[in-house]
Amino acid sequence: MDIHWYPGHMAKARKLIRESLKLVHVIFELLDARIPRSSRNPDIAALLAGKPRVVILNKTDLADPAETRLWAERLVAEGTPVVQLDSFTGRGFGKIPRAVREAAAPGRTGTIRGMVVGIPNVGKSTFINRLAGQKAAATGARPGVTRGKQWIRVAPGIELLDTPGVLWPRFDDREVALKLAATGALKEEAIDCEAVALWLLDWIRAEYPGVLKRRYQLAALPADSHMLLETIGLKRGLVVAGGRVDRFKAAVALLKEFREGRLGRFTLDKCPV
16 A cells, blocks of 8 residues: 655654743653554654653544553553543543653652643544643544644643644555555545455454444345445445446545544554563
């Protein structure tokens, strides 16, 4: 799958984070709970230069709860505090102030300042808005909406520096790229929607075959994912003249249902045992 990415965007985001490190006491690293490994920058530890960090496993409402627990346990065992979070319902937010104070430095007096980092569309701006209790940072459903940076008071004695979402992809690993695309971390224009949808169907067929039968009311799954995508297109009425299925629209519809949790709760990155 070909991904179009512009190195200049990556370099600018890296520069902004480096410039901001001296201003903050603690880092919030937002990860997508569906892809905790794939949504993490492999160079994040070196980039953050030893700053205390709190990992936020975001979008837990869309992830497999059992896998989320395993990932949280693994990260804590590696020495990183973890907060499991659903930015939309607010579940988990009450644990954040304490996690920040403990991570920044127990007993510190004065304002604690933090910086939020994460890949595009991981929920960074929604996270800040929920903490601040107002529309403090621009949000949107599309990756890359956040622009510039600003200090936002989110609790007594705690401020956050909003920063642009950061994605330094490892596109030499095709599976990582596909997982990022499936969960919506990449713009639609940058991906082959049909290729991503077919990969996702292969994954769900292998891991949770009953889900697809129930969702699309199928007595049995077609022989392969190409035929299954055609079937989904027919079920959704996505046909063009002559009764042919519009495979692109079928792929977009499938990805939308997956991202909204309509197919169920899935973790694409299985926690290593």
